[in-house]
Amino acid sequence: MITTNEEVISALRSVIPESQVTINQTILEQHSIDESYHSASLPDIVVFPTTTEEVSSIMNIANQHKVPVVPFGRGTSLEGHVIPYDHGITIDFSLMNKIVEVREKDFLVKVQPGVTRSQLNKELKKYGLFFSVDPGADATLGGMAATNASGTTSVKYGTMRDQVRDLEVVLSDGTVIHTGNLAEKSSSGYHLNGLFVGSEGTLGCFTELTVRVYGIPEYVMAARASFETVNDAVEAVVSILQAGIPIARVELVDEISMKQVNLHSKTAYKEQPTLFLEFQGNEAALRQDVEFMKEIVASHHCEGIEFETDNAARNQLWEARHNLAYAYVHGHPGKKLMVTDVCLPISELAGAIAHAREALNLLTLTGGIVGHVGDGNFHVLLMIDMNDAREIQKADEFNELIVMYALERGGTCTGEHGVGIGKQKYQEKEHGKALLVMEKIKQVLDPDGLLNPNKIVKIKK
Numbered sequence: 219m220i221t222t223n224e225e226v227i228s229a230l231r232s233v234i235p236e237s238q239v240t241i242n243q244t245i246l247e248q249h250s251i252d253e254s255y256h257s258a259s260l261p262d263i264v265v266f267p268t269t270t271e272e273v274s275s276i277m278n279i280a281n282q283h284k285v286p287v288v289p290f291g292r293g294t295s296l297e298g299h300v301i302p303y304d305h306g307i308t309i310d311f312s313l314m315n316k317i318v319e320v321r322e323k324d325f326l327v328k329v330q331p332g333v334t335r336s337q338l339n340k341e342l343k344k345y346g347l348f349f350s351v352d353p354g355a356d357a358t359l360g361g362m363a364a365t366n367a368s369g370t371t372s373v374k375y376g377t378m379r380d381q382v383r384d385l386e387v388v389l390s391d392g393t394v395i396h397t398g399n400l401a402e403k404s405s406s407g408y409h410l411n412g413l414f415v416g417s418e419g420t421l422g423c424f425t426e427l428t429v430r431v432y433g434i435p436e437y438v439m440a441a442r443a444s445f446e447t448v449n450d451a452v453e454a455v456v457s458i459l460q461a462g463i464p465i466a467r468v469e470l471v472d473e474i475s476m477k478q479v480n481l482h483s484k485t486a487y488k489e490q491p492t493l494f495l496e497f498q499g500n501e502a503a504l505r506q507d508v509e510f511m512k513e514i515v516a517s518h519h520c521e522g523i524e525f526e527t528d529n530a531a532r533n534q535l536w537e538a539r540h541n542l543a544y545a546y547v548h549g550h551p552g553k554k555l556m557v558t559d560v561c562l563p564i565s566e567l568a569g570a571i572a573h574a575r576e577a578l579n580l581l582t583l584t585g586g587i588v589g590h591v592g593d594g595n596f597h598v599l600l601m602i603d604m605n606d607a608r609e610i611q612k613a614d615e616f617n618e619l620i621v622m623y624a625l626e627r628g629g630t631c632t633g634e635h636g637v638g639i640g641k642q643k644y645q646e647k648e649h650g651k652a653l654l655v656m657e658k659i660k661q662v663l664d665p666d667g668l669l670n671p672n673k674i675v676k677i678k679k
């Protein structure tokens with residue numbers, strides 16, 4: 219059936235208030251990009267639902283008219299995830315931003331998908347609780363679940379997949395399902411939470427999430443340890459982890475990136491390869507762990523370690539780390555951000571970072587190396603001039619070199635940012651025949667290929 223935009227708009231306006239359906243040019247443009255270097259493409263229509271019923275009606279209409287649909291959280295993803303290359307309807311979840319229920323005693327919270335992580339943490343603080351996953355952008359819980367996001371605390375608490383207990387999902391035909399329950403564990407049925415988390419809007423729209431939260435720790439100590447070389451810093455992390463020291467955060471920031479941190483955050487940290495560390499727990503046990511950690515970093519040529527137990531100084535330290543990608547963006551006006559995102563077994567990490575440095579030199583590219591190194595995940599941040607075809611080609615070549623290095627050592631092309639369109643070309647190499655299983659799952663759940671088409675897997679018509 220061939221339908222016009224006008225017919226789709228009028229159908230949408232018959233099920234949701236007129237003000238929530240728009241073709242305003244500025245709003246279309248806001249939904250044509252993410253925060254990456256991938257090129258823009260406009261949706262035809264943007265809708266702002268407020269309830270699950272409205273999302274279900276939108277999917278029914280999309281299905282009836284065979285119009286593509288892209289779910290949109292905050293558009294902070296980095297691989298073109300939300301760019302509607304097939305046009306159609308973008309569903310913006312920003313009006314579905316209620317914290318539905320805090321189940322304090324169960325350490326669970328039920329939220330709508332448009333709730334952002336900072337909004338949730340502000341509310342949870344009243345209960346002495348916090349939500350652990352903290353990507354560098356103030357993303358929505360829906361977007362974070364859809365990309366299986368992680369952040370600085372994942373080395374202790376895990377990724378989004380470890381937090382999600384249940385998702386309410388609207389499928390491509392408008393059916394509403396729940397993928398889990400409130401129980402701490404379950405052996406019942408297939409693990410649909412695991413399947414839908416990380417599905418990047420290609421299998422359904424999340425309309426409610428139940429996630430795990432944690433008690434704010436009794437005592438927290440943060441530290442900055444500087445090293446002569448990146449290799450020393452990485453080897454120190456590997457030794458800390460292998461010694462079984464329970465670390466809550468450990469982030470690598472190389473020398474170039476420390477300069478960006480100081481420029482952007484008005485700090486005066488040493489401009490050397492640095493580890494940002496955090497320990498959480500009760501004071502006595504934690505002091506023992508820290509003493510042990512100090513011995514380990516000293517044996518890896520640590521040149522200085524400074525501790526922050528004061529709340530304000532600690533917050534400044536982590537804010538500076540969180541703002542790092544934006545520090546690069548603001549420090550290079552007119553250029554676009556390309557971030558690599560490989561993740562490897564921890565024993566392969568030092569080699570992978572050394573290889574990334576060599577590849578940067580070989581291709582005469584400048585890039586900062588940072589990472590959630592406790593998970594074996596690191597990023598190289600490149601600022602690219604999109605008018606310079608040679609620079610784009612070199613950046614692509616660089617990305618490919620380090621992805622291949624990771625895949626050959628049992629790693630993955632993306633530790634946390636997701637596939638979108640940027641990492642699609644590596645899916646076959648990474649998953650082999652398992653990619654066919656993923657294509658079959660997509661076919662069953664979305665037979666017309668309407669949901670975020672051609673992301674993760676290509677639609678075969």
Ligand SMILES: Cc1cc2nc3c(=O)[nH]c(=O)nc-3n(C[C@H](O)[C@H](O)[C@H](O)COP(=O)(O)OP(=O)(O)OC[C@H]3O[C@@H](n4cnc5c(N)ncnc54)[C@H](O)[C@@H]3O)c2cc1C
Nearest residue numbers: 291292293294295354357358360361362364367368419424
């Ligand atoms: C400066 C910066 C730092 C970052 N740091 C990190 C980091 O440390 N760790 C990390 O993991 N990521 C990081 N990211 C990437 C990004 O923030 C995450 O991928 C985040 O999870 C995206 O959330 P969002 O709300 O912006 O989602 P969007 O970008 O809007 O969408 C992301 C994907 O989720 C889908 N989606 C959105 N909402 C729904 C829904 N309700 N139902 C179904 N699908 C949905 C979209 O279709 C899309 O495929 C960073 C990004 C920036 C710009």
